[in-house]
Amino acid sequence: MPQTILCVEDEVDLRGDIVEELEAAGYAVLEAGNGEDALALLAKAKPDLILCDITMPGMSGFEILPRLRKAQPDYEEVPFIYLTALAGRSDMVQGRKLGADDYLVKPIDYDLLLATIRTRLDRVGRLRQSFNASFESQRRSIVETALSDAKLALNGVASALDKVGRGIVVFDRRGLVSLINDTARAIAAEGDAVILANGQLRGIQQAGAKALALALDEALGLEGQVSLVLAERDFRHPLAIQIYGIPMPESGDGPAAIAFLIDPEQRPPVSAEIIRRMYGLTVTEARVGVALASGRRLEEVADDMAIAQTTVAYHLRNIFRKTNTARQADLIMLLMQSSLYVAAP
Structure with missing residues (x-):
């Protein structure tokens, strides 16, 4: 899937040229001709990077950035680049103080523009890789801790998992939910990706529901079986569900699979x-x-x-x-x- 860039520029011809260059470079592009349209669009879709003119009728670019990050804090990680004819040092300093990542002066040097975009997106990508590596390491630690003591009371496990800032669901050999922590319960309560119904975790949309059911069936009781399901949501990034099989004892009792619900738009609490x-x-x-x-x-x-x-x-x-x-x-x-x-x- 191509990365998406929002271009906010009131000059129609210039915006068209920028869009053409970006699409030729392989990006998907969203367009807005003023600040109000940009904020309305950003309330529905989250691009990977934002290009924004400063001097526009109505809301200026200097107003858009703080309003966006106040209304939607998860946009803090999205690179924001100003495009402007204002080359004065004070303008650049103001943009930096507002949190802009870069500042490109018109007329646009398209080679520089593309290089700047690539650098910023690569940096975000490296941070996310580090983030995911940490997630995998801590996921393994959680599983080992939760399952190491077979004598640990079920309510004790549930209480411990409620302290975890990621959604965790444990399934028995029938695929029914035996444990669910508070974070996963809150995600299911939103009702836009998955729900809890009759002791089962089910996808809302048809494709996601089938994929989740199939992945769970394949994982139950099979050590090393790992599946990833993306549960689509309207106007939001998909909910990622990682399912891991757990070997069952001969008695058939105990957990048979564990799922981690990863909401890319959720800002985890910091201690x-x-x-x-x-x-x-x-x-x-x-x-x-x-x-x-x-x-x-x-x-x-x-x-x-x-x-x-x-x-x-x-x-x-x-x-x-x-x-x-x-x-x-x-x-x-x-x-x-x-x-x-x-x-x-």
Whole structure:
């Protein structure tokens, strides 16, 4: 599936040229001629990168970025590049302060534009690979911990799994749900990808329902059997369901499969205590990190903590240094990854 880029540009001819270049380079392109149309479109679809003009009638590009990230914090990881004829240093500084990742000056150098896009998307891709590797490692740890003590009471397992910040569902040999944690229950309650019905986890859309049922049947009781199902959702990224077979004892009792429900749009809770101990942060720095990871802007963090924005910026610089990061988006990704599976107290 090609990566998608949103181009927000009020000049029709220029927007057409940009779209043509992007499509020729293999990208899917969404178009908006003004800020209002862009925000309306972004409420329905999430592109992989955003190109945005600054000077437009109505809402300017400088207004779009903060409004977008305030309304939809999960857009923090989407690269945002300004396209503008404003080449002054103050304009560039303002764009950077708002959180823009790059700043390209008109007339557009299309080779530079494509190279910049590729660099930004590759960086996001590397971060996601690291994120997924951490998920796999911690998934294995969760399974080993949950199943290592056969004498562990069933309600004890359920209580432990409720502390996990990812959806987990355990199935018995009949394919019925024997355990489900709070996160998975909340995902099912949304009713747009999967539901719980008559003790079963079922897909909403027909294709996803069939794929889920087949994957579960194949996994039950078979050690090493791994299946991935993508449950489609309207106007949202699919819900990923990873199903792993568990060898059953001769008695046939006990868990036969375990599924992990991965919502790419869900921002996992971050534990202040975990990130404080992992990165040597002070208590205040950890509070700032948690607030940023939850989608709060710097000025909102300052208001919440009753401190000056300059003090928040000072703490943020210390956090960057201690975590070896340079961009707020990279920091947030790292913090979410650091406590990905433990619900924040």
